[in-house]
Amino acid sequence: MVSPNPEFFNELTAAGAGDVKLCFQCGTCTAGCPSGRRTSYRTRKLMRMAQLGLREEILNSEELWECSTCYTCVERCPRQVPIVDIVISLRNLAVAEGHMYPNHKNTAKNFSKYGHTVPVKDDITALRESLGLPGIPPTVLASDKAKADLDKILTVTGFDKITSE
Amino acid sequence: MAKYAFFLGCIAPLRYPGIEKSTREVCKALDIELVDLDDASCCPAPGVIRAFNKKTWLAAAARNLALAEQKGLPIMTICNGCYGTLFDAAHELNGNPEALKEVNEVLKEIGMEYKGTTEVRHFAEVLYNEIGVEKIKEKVTKPLEYQVATFYGCHFLKPSAIKNLDDPENPHILDDLVEATGAKSMPRQQKMLCCGAGGGLKAAFGDVAMKFTQTNLENMQASGAKYIIDVCPFCHLQFDGSQKDLGFNMPVLHLSQLYGLAMGMSEQDLGLSAHITPVVL
Numbered sequence: 001m002v003s004p005n006p007e008f009f010n011e012l013t014a015a016g017a018g019d020v021k022l023c024f025q026c027g028t029c030t031a032g033c034p035s036g037r038r039t040s041y042r043t044r045k046l047m048r049m050a051q052l053g054l055r056e057e058i059l060n061s062e063e064l065w066e067c068s069t070c071y072t073c074v075e076r077c078p079r080q081v082p083i084v085d086i087v088i089s090l091r092n093l094a095v096a097e098g099h100m101y102p103n104h105k106n107t108a109k110n111f112s113k114y115g116h117t118v119p120v121k122d123d124i125t126a127l128r129e130s131l132g133l134p135g136i137p138p139t140v141l142a143s144d145k146a147k148a149d150l151d152k153i154l155t156v157t158g159f160d161k162i163t164s165e
Numbered sequence: 166m167a168k169y170a171f172f173l174g175c176i177a178p179l180r181y182p183g184i185e186k187s188t189r190e191v192c193k194a195l196d197i198e199l200v201d202l203d204d205a206s207c208c209p210a211p212g213v214i215r216a217f218n219k220k221t222w223l224a225a226a227a228r229n230l231a232l233a234e235q236k237g238l239p240i241m242t243i244c245n246g247c248y249g250t251l252f253d254a255a256h257e258l259n260g261n262p263e264a265l266k267e268v269n270e271v272l273k274e275i276g277m278e279y280k281g282t283t284e285v286r287h288f289a290e291v292l293y294n295e296i297g298v299e300k301i302k303e304k305v306t307k308p309l310e311y312q313v314a315t316f317y318g319c320h321f322l323k324p325s326a327i328k329n330l331d332d333p334e335n336p337h338i339l340d341d342l343v344e345a346t347g348a349k350s351m352p353r354q355q356k357m358l359c360c361g362a363g364g365g366l367k368a369a370f371g372d373v374a375m376k377f378t379q380t381n382l383e384n385m386q387a388s389g390a391k392y393i394i395d396v397c398p399f400c401h402l403q404f405d406g407s408q409k410d411l412g413f414n415m416p417v418l419h420l421s422q423l424y425g426l427a428m429g430m431s432e433q434d435l436g437l438s439a440h441i442t443p444v445v446l
C-alpha cells in the first residue's frame with residue numbers, strides 16, 4: 001500500500017530538496033543513469049515519488065542508496081533539477097530515522113575516530129617513511145588539538161547520534 | 166610562483182602514499198610551491214559523510230577551508246572527492262552571508278571563523294590552466310610511449326555548471342596532459358562512465374560498483390590501452406583493487422605518478438608497492 005504524505009514537501013524544502021518540484025518527468029535522467037542500467041533504481045521514479053510524498057517508501061528503499069552521485073543526470077536534465085542534491089537530502093532524512101548500511105556506519109565511525117574515512121595501517125606508515133614522508137601525515141592525525149576541534153564539530157552538528165549504536 | 170595549501174584527503178596519504186610523494190616532486194619540478202595544510206581532516210567525503218549529515222559535512226568542510234584561509238592560500242587537492250566536497254562547500258559559502266553566518270555558529274565553538282575567501286583547485290586543472298602543456302613538455306626528461314586509458318572520474322569536471330573546466334561529456338584536458346609525456350590516450354566507448362565507487366556505492370553495494378568497473382575495464386582493454394591514468398585516489402583504488410577479481414591486469418597510475426616517471430623520478434619513489442594490480446613499467 002502506498003501512503004502519500006502531503007506534508008512531505010515541506011520537509012523536503014526544509015532539507016534543501018524543494019526543487020524536486022521542477023521535475024516534469026521526461027525520463028532523461030533514468031535514460032543515462034549508469035546505476036539504473038545495472039540495478040532496479042530509477043531516477044525519474046524517485047523524483048516522482050518525492051513529489052507525491054511517498055515518504056516511507058523512499059526512506060526505506062534500497063534504491064535510494066544506489067546512486068553513485070556521478071552527475072550524468074544533472075548535466076542532462078532539461079529542467080536543471082539538482083538531482084544529486086535531492087538524493088543527498090533524502091539520504092539525510094533516511095539516516096536521521098536510523099536507515100543506514102553497516103559499512104556506511106563503519107565509514108562514519110572511522111571519520112569520528114581518525115578524522116579520516118579510512119584507518120591508519122602499519123604497512124602504509126612504513127611505506128610513507130621509506131618515501132621520506134612523515135609516517136603519520138600532517139593532518140588531524142598528527143594533532144590532538146585539531147582532533148579535539150573536529151570532535152567538537154561532530155558533536156555540535158549531531159554526528160555522534162549517527163555513530164552511536 | 167604558484168603557491169597552494171596542499172590538501173591530502175584520506176586515500177592518498179593513507180593507502181597510496183606514492184601519489185602524495187609524486188605530487189610533491191612533480192610540483193617542485195614545475196615551480197609550484199605546496200604548503201602543508203596542517204590539521205586538515207577528511208574533506209569530508211561527499212557521497213557518504215554528506216549523505217549522512219549535511220550539517221556536519223558543511224561545518225567540517227568549512228573548517229578545512231578556514232585553515233587555508235588563515236594561510237591566505239588557495240587549496241589544491243589531488244582527489245575528485247575532496248575537490249567535489251571543498252569546491253561545493255566553497256560554492257555554497259563564499260559570498261553567501263546567510264550560509265556563512267550559520268556555519269560560523271558551529272566554528273565559533275572551536276574559536277574559528279570562515280570568511281568565505283578560499284578558492285579550491287584540482288591538481289590536474291592547476292597543471293593545465295596555470296602551468297600549461299607546453300611548459301610541462303619542457304620538463305619531460307623521460308618520454309613515455311605508453312598507450313593509456315585516461316579516466317576523468319565524475320567530480321573533477323561535474324557539475325560543470327559551477328566548475329566550468331571542460332566539456333563534461335567529451336573532455337580533452339586530461340588527454341592533453343597525459344599526451345604531454347609522449348603517451349597516447351586511446352579513444353574508447355563510454356569514456357565518462359563512473360568507476361562505480363562513489364556515492365557510498367562501493368561500501369553498501371560493492372557488487373554493483375564492480376559492474377560499473379567491469380564495463381570500464383572492458384572498454385579500456387578493447388581500446389588497446391595498457392595503463393589506466395586517473396586523477397582521483399578513490400577511482401584509483403576502485404580500478405587497482407578490483408582487477409584481480411575481474412580478471413584484468415592493467416597497471417593504474419595517478420596522473421602525478423605518470424608525471425613523476427616522465428620527469429625522472431625513480432620507480433621506488435612512486436610507492437608502487439602499495440598497488441594491488443602489479444605495476445610493470
Ligand code: SF4
Nearest residue numbers: 023024026027029077
Ligand atoms: S531529467 Fe530532470 S525533468 Fe527529466 S525526469 Fe529526470 S529530473 Fe525530471
Ligand code: SF4
Nearest residue numbers: 033067068070071073
Ligand atoms: S548521479 Fe545518480 S541518479 Fe544521476 S545518473 Fe548518476 S547514478 Fe544515476
